[in-house]
Amino acid sequence: MESRLRVHGHPIQPMLVTFPFGLFVSVVVFDLTDLAGGPEFLGEVGYWTVVAALVAAALAAGAGMIDLWDVPDGRTRRTAVTFNLVNTAMAVLFVFVCLVRSGTPDRGVTGVLVAVELLALSVGAVGVWIGGTLVRRFDPPRGEAGTLDTLRSGFESAGEPLGQLRRG
Template identity: 60%
Template sequence: MESRLRVQGHPIQPILVTCPFGLYVCATVFDLTDVLGGPGILGEVGYWTVVAALISSVLTVTAGMVDLWDVPANRTRRTVIAFNLLNAVMAVLFVFVCLARTGGSEPGVTGGLLVAEMIGLLIGAVGVWLGVTLVRQFDRNPGEAATFDALESASGTVPEGFGRPPRR
């Protein structure tokens, strides 16, 4: 399987997944601190962090849909669909949390919404695990080029005098 969306040979979606998931984790930490008696500003920071995560989730899901076109109909396709669905379910849970917080006078979080955020993170963690297994399965260049010979085979040529004697 070769992803259509690539940057320097690496698929974009696994890179994009880290952004919303990291933002969801940060938002949950801010909200947990707010619920445990931290400064009230942390609830608002948590709210806006969720908003940023939702925006980045849209980009991630879009990249996932583009990549899904190239996956052959087999077990791998089911894994890719499950990966994308879990990430979408996580985002939907956070949409509900965000909407519930928007309806109140302050964007702080309640205990019930914090539990919903934690459930979303658990679902997202399973999605990230599936994504890691997919990357390991399809990564054709599992490591960085460790030698100049590897660089030469990857890029075609190495400039003369760049770390090794000139060719004769």
């Protein structure tokens, strides 16, 4: 199965998934620091980071839905659907956190909300593991990254013969 959305021969959706997950981890770091007595603005930063992560998650989910269209029936499709559902569950938990925080004047966080965020990250970690299995199944490594042959094949698969590359 080839992903419909590709950049230089690489599927986009696995790249997009890293942004919301990284932002969600950042939210937890900001919020834990805020709870531990850090500067007051960290609560606000954590809130807006949740908002940015949810936008990134929506973009990744859109790319995932396009890729899901071409997944053949069977075990692989069930794994892809599970991957999307797990990531959706993580995002829903963070939507809950975002909605609760939007009602507070300082957008601060409580211990209960941090617990929900940690639960959401745990769910997201399962999604990362499932996503890794899907990437290995659909886009196996093309060779060892340190060899000249791998570099040559990577450029040639991107449509540029190695002999025609410009040197910088």
